Amino acid sequence: MTTTPSPSADGDTVRRAGSSGIGAGRPGFLWAAPAAVFFGLFAIVPLIMVAVLSFASWDGLSDPEFAGLDNWKTLLDDPVMIKSLWLSVLLTVLGVAVQTPLSILLGVWAAGHQRNRAVLSAIYFVPMLLSVAAVSVLWRAVLDPNLGVPAQATWLFGDGNLFGTQATAIGVLVFVSTWQFTPLHTLIYQGAARAVPQVLYQAAQIDGAGTVRQFFHITLPQLRNAIITSMILMVVGGLTTFDTVLILTQGGPGSDTTISAYYMYQKAFKSFDYGAASTIALLLVLVSTVISLIVVRLSGYDRMRSTMEGL
C-alpha cells in the first residue's frame, strides 16, 4: 500500500479503510454519514422547528408569536382532539387485528408449493402496486350507495349509507387499508416462512404432527421476528394514516373519522393554525414512539433473540 502514489494522505486512508471494511463485515459510521446528514437536515431539524412552533401561534402570514402553553391547553381541552387520538389508536388496533392473521395465513400459504400458487400470488399482490390515493378513489366509487355495489346488494348494505355512520365509515377505512396493505405483510411472512428450516417439519412429521400442529408449533414461533417487524410497520402506518381518510371520508360524518393526522392537516391547511397543527404533530410523534417502544419491549425484539436457537 505504501508504494501506491496517492493525491492526498486522506484519500489514501479512506480507500484502505473502505476495502478492509468490506472484509470486516461491520461498516463504520462513514457509511451512514450521507443518510445521517439528510436525516438530520430533513427530519431532526424540522422536528425541532415543529416543537418550537407548538409553543407559538402562527397563521403562516405574519411572524410566529410566542404563545406559551396555549396550543397545548386548547388542544387537550378540545373534544375533537381527544377523540382523534382515540380514533387513531382504534384504527391502528383494528388494522393490526384484521391484517395480522390474514397476512400470516396468506404468507405461509404463498410460501408453499401448491399448484397455480405463483399465478394466484402474483394476482394477489396487485393492490400493493397501486397508490393509496388511487385505491381510495376506486373504493369510494365501488361503495357509492346509488351507483356502486351497495345499490345492487341491498340485502347486505341496506341503504348503502356506508360513509354516513361512524361504525360503517370506520369499517370501510379498515377494509380499504386491509385490502391495500395485506399483500405487503403477506410478502414479509412469505419470505420468513420460506426461511424456516425444512428439517423442523421433517422431524415433526416423523413425530406424527399434522399440518395444523406444525403451523402452531413450528411456523408461528419461527415467524416471531417477522410478526414484530410487520406489526411495527402496521402501528406506524396506522397512526400516520392520512390519505385514505382524506379521500374516503374527509373525517366525516361530523368528526367521527377525524384521526389525529387528518386533524393536523385540517388545522394546518384548512384553518391555517400552524401552532395547533405542530402541537398535534408532536403529540403524534410522542404517542407513536411510546407505542412502538411498547411493542418492541413486549415482543422481546430488543434482545434480538434468534429464531434459530436449538438448531
Place this chain on the structure above:
Amino acid sequence: MKRRARSSRTPVVGGAVLALVLSLSGCGEDSDAAGDDTIHVLVYGDAANKVEKEIVATFNKTSEVKAVLDTIPGADYQAKLQTIINSKQAPDVFFNWGGGSIKPFVDADLLLPLDSFIAKDPDLKAKFLPSVFNSAVVDGTSYGIPMRGTQPVLLFNNGKVLEKAGVAPPKTWGDLLAAVKALKADGVTPIALGGGDRWPTLMWFEYLYDRIAGPELFQKALDGDREAWASPDSRKALSMIKELVDAGAFGTNYDSVKFTDQGSPTLLATGRAGFELMGSWAYSTHQDSHPEFAKSDLGYSAFPSVAGGKGEQANVVGNTNNFYSVVKKTKHPQAVAEFLKLMYSDRFVKAQLAIGNLPTTTNTEGFLDTAASPGFARFQYDMVKAAPAFQLSWDQAYPQSAAVTMYQSLQQFFNGSMDEDAFIKAMQALPTS
C-alpha cells in the same frame, strides 16, 4: 486508526452536502432577481386558465411591463397562496374568492387598497354589478376586481322526472314540500344531495336563512353578534331544514354521496332524483358528462320563496365571483392597474362567455347571445342583476379558521347527530374576526 480515518472524513462529506444545498438555493434567488420588469399573476389552475392566458397575452402586446401567468392546481391553491403571499415569491396579482378569503391578508396588511386605482379610473368599479363588486370590500375598502364568472346557486331539476310525478318547479316552500311527497311516492329520491362533500349541504342553510331572516341576520353573525344564531329566525330556519330532512327529501344515504365524484349529478341526470340545489357550474358539469340530459331535460329555477320570511324572493346566494387582488409590495402598481382594466373589456367578457362562465360586468348583457348556452346565461344574468342581495357562501364569508368546525356542525345537524341547541352553540363559537 481505521476508525479515526473515517470520522475525520465525515465533516468533509457533510460540508459538501451543505455546500450543494446552499448553491441550489442560491440558484433560486438568481432567477428571481431577473424578473424585475414583470408582474406575476397567480390563478387557480383549471380549465378557465385558457381565458387568463389570452388576457395576459393581450396585455403583453402593449405593455412595457410584462405579465407572467402562474397557476396552482385547484386543490392546493389556498394553502400554497397562504404560504407564498408574504414571501419573496409572492405574486403581484392573485385570484381569490373575496370576503373571508382575503380578510387575513388585509389584516396582515399585505394587500393594496384599490381606492386610488378607482379614483383614477372610476370604470374599475362602475363597470361591475354592485352586488358582486361589494363582496370584495373589506372594512369599507375595495380590495378586489371581479374576474371569471358569477356562480349563483339554483334549484336544478330533471324535467322528465317532474313530469312523470306531476310536479312543477316549486315557487314556494309549500310547493317544494308537496313536490317532495309526490316524488317520493313515485319512487325516486326527491332531492339529490352530495352530503359527503359537505358544501352542498351548506347551500340549503344559506338559502333558508336568507329567505326567513333576510341577509341581515347572517351579516350580524359574521360581524360578531353571537346572539344572531340563537334568534327566533335562526331557530325557524333550522326547524325547516329538519322538516325537509325528516320528510325524506334527501333519502337516507346523502352523507355517502358526493358532487365532486359525479355522484349527485348522476342521480339527477339518470332520473333517480328530481332536484338538486347547486351552483351554476352544475350546468357545464351536466353538459360534459350527460350532454343529452343537459340539452333536453335539465331544468332550473330560483330557490322557492318562504311565506312570512323577511328575505326577498329575488335574493341569491353562492359565489358572487372570483376576484383579482393586488399585493401591496408590487413594484409596478401602474402596470397592475392597467392589467385590471382588461377585466371589463369586451374581449374578456366574450372569452369568458365562450367557456360557459358568466362575467359580472355591466356590458355582459350585450354579449349574452354569444354564450355557450344563451338561455341559461340570460337566466343567471337577470337573476344576479335583479338580486337585492347576493350572499357570499358562508364558508368563504367566514375566516378560514372557521371552516372545519362549520362543516362538521352542518353535517351533524343535518343528519340528526347534533340538535338545534348544540348547532347554535357550535356556530356561536366560530371565530369571526
